[in-house]
Amino acid sequence: EEKMKKLFLTISFMILSSVSLELLILSRNLDSFSKIAASGDLIFQTQLGSSQSLAIQVATLSIYNHVGVVSVENNKIFVYEAAGAVTKTRLESFVNRSGTGGRFVVYRHKDLEKENIDNVIRYSNRSLGKKYDSVLSWSNSRMYCSELAYKAYEYAGFELETPEKMRDMKFALFISRYIPHSYRRQKFNLEDEVVAPSHLSRDNNFEKVFQNW
Numbered sequence: 001e002e003k004m005k006k007l008f009l010t011i012s013f014m015i016l017s018s019v020s021l022e023l024l025i026l027s028r029n030l031d032s033f034s035k036i037a038a039s040g041d042l043i044f045q046t047q048l049g050s051s052q053s054l055a056i057q058v059a060t061l062s063i064y065n066h067v068g069v070v071s072v073e074n075n076k077i078f079v080y081e082a083a084g085a086v087t088k089t090r091l092e093s094f095v096n097r098s099g100t101g102g103r104f105v106v107y108r109h110k111d112l113e114k115e116n117i118d119n120v121i122r123y124s125n126r127s128l129g130k131k132y133d134s135v136l137s138w139s140n141s142r143m144y145c146s147e148l149a150y151k152a153y154e155y156a157g158f159e160l161e162t163p164e165k166m167r168d169m170k171f172a173l174f175i176s177r178y179i180p181h182s183y184r185r186q187k188f189n190l191e192d193e194v195v196a197p198s199h200l201s202r203d204n205n206f207e208k209v210f211q212n213w
Contacts, residue, residue, distance in 0.1 A: 030095055033106060033210045037077050037091075040117040041070035042107045042149055042206065044197055047099040062198030064105070067145050068094060069124045069152055080124035080152075082143040085131050106210040107201060109158055119156035124148065136166065138192045146195045161203045163193035 045066040068081035068089070077091035095102055133142035140151070153160055167190035200206065 030092070030102070030212075033104075033212075034077060034091070036210065037070055037072055037106075038108060038112070038117075039070060039072045040109065040112065040120045040153075041209070042200055043068050043070055043079055043094070044105045044107070044201055045094075045097070045100050046103065047097065048101075062196065062201070064197040064201055067149050067197040067200060069120065069149050070106070071121050071124070080121075080127070080148065082127075082130070082132055082145045082148045085129060086124075086127045086143050086148060088125070088128060103213040104211070105201070105208065105213070107206040108209045109153065109206055111158065111205070116156040116158060120152045120158075123152040123155040127152075135188060136192065136194050137189060138163075138194070146197045146200055149200055150195045159205050161199070161205065163195045163199065166190045166192050166194045 044064040045068075046063050047066055066081070066083070068079035070091070071078045071080060071088070079089045079091055079094040081087060081089055081094065095104055127143055127148055130141070130143045133139075133144045133147065136144060136147075138147070143151075150160065150163065166188055
């Protein structure tokens, strides 16, 4: 267990150092993304300043700790996201959220079809108002951010990589004992499937189409 603690501290330092440097030296480029944005794009963020955000990053070995689904409507861009509850947020507000430095990365499914993308947005819209899932269950009554994105694509019939089982995420379960967060760890169902933002960004069915860091 002592080795795990040391590994956790090392990873935490590496993530915070690399992200902080990138936030300082890279410029914003929201207009460039607006020109290529497409409904169904997955937009990833790294938010600094909260222990919960750090817990997600360290537990999943990823710089990303939040993801939303892009919707382009009448030349305006919105993001469906599960942050507190499922909401529909203007892109500008999403990108300029405190602690992000205006940085974001966008992935797009390689097999885009308009009809299917419409279903991605339809599922996201139907999920509006659902409360945040603090026990990371795989039910549809509550949602966490990457669960919303995954299930929207699953509903639309897109090919996706299989989620992990909670019980297989041993390092994440270990880390959750040491970093303060709002997840109710004692109520985790170890047989539930679970997806993190990193699961989606590493899914070979998606490709990176934009980043400003």
